[in-house]
Amino acid sequence: MAGFTADVLLVQFINGLFIAAGIYLVASGLSLVFGVLGVLNFAHGSFYMYGAFFVFTWIGFKLGGFWPALLIAPFAVVIVGIATEVVFLRPIYKADPLYQLLLTYGLVLMFGDVVKLIWGADNQSVARPVGLEGTFPIFGALFPSYQVFVLLPIGICTMVALYLLLNHTQIGNVVRAATQDREMVGALGVNVRLLYTGVFAVGAFLGGLGGAVLAPMGALYPGMDFDVIIEVFLVVVLGGLGSMAGTALGALIYGELKSLGILFVPDLESVFIYVLMVIVLLTRPQGLLGKRVETSR
Amino acid sequence: MLLRVEAVTKSFGGFVAVRDVNLSVERGRMACVIGPNGAGKSTLFNLITGHLQPTRGRVFFGDRDITGRPPHAICQMGIGRSFQRTNIFPRLTVFDNVQIAVLSHHRRTLNMLTPARALVRDETMALLDAVGLAGEERSTSGTLSYGLQKQLELGIALASEPQVLLLDEPTAGMSPQETADTIALIGRIVRDRGLTLLFTEHDMDVVFSIAERITVLHQGAVLAEGTPEEVQRNEDVQRIYLGEAE
Amino acid sequence: MANLQGSIGEGAVALRRAATARDPMIWAFLAALVLLFWVPELILYMGWAKFWIQFTTQVFIWSLFGVSFNLLMGYTGMISFGQAAYLGIGGYTAGLLLKNIPGLSFYLGLAAAPVGGALAALVIGYFCVRRTHIYFAILTLAFGHIVYLIAFKWYGFTGGDNGLIGIPVPGWIAEPTFANYYKFVLVICVVAIYLLWRIVNSPFGRALTAIRENPERADFIGIPVDRYRLYAFVLVGAFSGLAGALIMVNDRSVYPDLAHWTQSTQVLLMSLLGGVYTFFGPIVGALLLRTMDADITQNYPEIWQLFLGGVLVLILFGLPGGIVGFIQERDVGSGDDHATRTAKLLRQFRRKSWMFFGGALLFTTFFAVLHSPGAWLLPRAREFVPFSLVTWGIVPCALLQLVVGGSALWWLLRRADRFNRIDAALLLALPVAALVLHVYLGTPLSGLLIVLLWVIFTIYSLCQADFRRAYRIGSPAAGGG
16 A cells, blocks of 8 residues: 555546546536436437547548547537437427436447447557657656647636536526526526537537547447446536536546556456445435435435 | 424525424314415425424424424324325326325335235225225226325325324315315314314415414414414405415 | 234234235246246257257246346336346356355255345445436446446456356256256246235335335335335345346356346346336246347347347337237226227227237338348249248238238228127237248247237237127217227
8 A cells, every 4th residue: 555656646646637537528418418408318428439430430531630530520429419319309308207218228229239330349449649649748757648738638628618608608597597497498488499409419519529539548449338428427426417517526536536546456446436436425415516406306 | 282393494505495483283173374375385394294304493293303204204103294286106096095005004015925905905995985085996096187186195194094184285276166075075084083184275265264273474484373363363464465466 | 801812813814814815826827837847848849949948948037037127117116227237146146156165055056146136236225226216227337337347357256257167057957958947947937926926916016116106105105215115126136136046057157248237238128128017028028039139149149239229219209118018008097988988999909900010010021131131122042932031022022911911900990890700800810810921931030929919919909898898889870980
């Protein structure tokens, strides 16, 4: 246990920030959609996977390589997202929440096999963009340049952008009102259908962006959707479902626990996050920054 | 005093829904809580039955302090309740609705092997008879008319053989005829079984026809308390009720 | 004193009544046991592949898993997305004990599986049951995943992804036809499912239904909702563990895959497909899904999940009660008079018959195409075989069925409100003819099962008292729809 110098801890702390930034990108979309629509979108992991595979395909076209793909892939995912919302979710907003849950679960299964049909069942990979293959020193330690110059800035920018969008714009006011009371927004004369589609599209964009940004950092494989959705669920349960600040906090805790935990218990570092989740559930069942729901069970 | 609420306050964040309310009901009495929408009537009921925890204050049943006990424990002590929104088990039959309440009252719901079909049949049928649902026992309860669903709810509440019955707007949404029938039914049941009744109501005719004590809530606080005559004469009450379009 | 004696006597009577409480369903279970007991002999006698003995064994195990899972999903209204965890824990508990303790009785090792499943469900359930719906779904999924991860990663204990292999089983189970193991599993599953039947129909089962319908109200008739949810979760964990151990014995090995989320998906779909508000629905679901699995993964394993997802979406939009629910469902108001009831029943019968006709046609065609992909439009075989799909092409054959069968059904249903016995017989003859045709054409089993369900639906409808009355009384004057 003992014997880790401050240096090692600092390095792992910064690595934790990278993990946090990546998972935040994906989790924020899920949390936003849940907050406004009240739908827990299992298929959010699929959007992440599609984002990554679209980048892979675009690079195959050799039309400018990675950078345009980083922008195009999320928008391609938005199209998939809007189609999903209009075709599948719209007819069942009034149904039991369990139905919505099962429906998005069914979509996960379908999206997963579509990936296998299009891109095959093998692992694929995306090369890091030119100039960012190497490492970059911070405080004397070397970090992958891609994480330092792409992942972390995009994560932080997304967080700031979402904050500004939600708190300082007219649309943000409506969205926040919808998070508080879904029926009320309809009474205010807002086009709820459009609002829902719009929010779902933004959620899909964030999922796709997460996939696109993370694509050069690991293998692309069918099943990555499920792996990521579990992690995202852990993050939002920690932070509080539907709370954007909670999602950021949850992502930070998740990243740091994972990265520092690996120092102490390699292999089973993911157990830490479960232990923490259990503690949070026992003491603050609504999550760290979640709203307390008193009357309804 | 069978039911006593002492200086109960409930706040949600900054909003105080119920402020320092005192209320007591004597055994065998029919008491009513009235007040405009949002006066805190339902919150007060939820505080009594354990669905909400008071921020301050205590609730006594007989001489037992029941503050903070979970709803199922309070129900087992002898407080029955109906809810403002109809609260039944919609996809079960009328018979099953009342039977499960009876089984639960007899603490027999942990029995995992005896077929439930034949259990507590007579008691269930007697209850259905008492609330005027004999002959409907095989209908799916969710398909009943609104009035019949309210009667069923009364039957479920009675199954726990309560000493106190809390009814939240028992005639809300009913036609004048249904209202009259329901009130007659409630009055008969309460008298026959020697129950203590505490209810909330919008319809002043109903209130003044059966209530023996009336408590008026306004913005979460008690505005007036007394016999129907006293409350009717109270100037504050007149001001509120005349000032608002009912 | 007399009072005391009286109450003791009453208690004794109540006890005896509880012990011998009549439940006519026990005869149905015994009949199923006796009938199914000799299936392996039948299969061997007919010279069919031994595969079918193992296949049926699998269906039994999954039926047990599905029925117990449905105690959570259908009866208590808790959708667990990680139920395979308990399947895995059951398999590993029995497997590890049998492998590591030489000389341990096989039965004792097997009996440890439900205990292991229940203990795990107790610990995990403690954290999950207090949150409902969405949180419950997330938590069961997350905890299910960590069970999988532990099985996958902890090489020293579980063997990791190499699995546990070479688990010793008694010689009589290891005989080559698998007939003995079939019988062993059959007995265990029938007994366990009967136990579940008693549970769902007991006061406890009623309490769970009340919790599903309205947890707030259930709480205020004195049912401690969270505790009962936990009891249900633990019970189901035990039965799932038992099912896991039976799968382990079948394979004589356990792999982490047993606890993988795809298994949770399958059990979820079995319940939904068969019907969550029915007790036997998951058995139908298990049979259908296992058969479809065999038919699809034979040629196209890569579309299995796509198919499952499609089925799930179709059920949610088209068959919310599942297949058994669809057959049983009767949308008749309690206040309707005889004429209204009859009219409604006939209308529903027409609609459902068309849906079965369409469904049967669609699925038989779909599976036939999967089975012989080359012959979907045009004949593949050179030689001419009359009445063969391969000769005529699958799609032309389906179109022919659509025209011929559709006209026949239309003609029969048009007459349905002035029905006589001959019409009823013809109405039944139609799906039977379809079944015979598809047996003859060699349509894969999944397609045949759908047609078989159509037959069962027709028999079920024609046997209903309301329906019988409707067509015996029905006069030409009353008809006109």
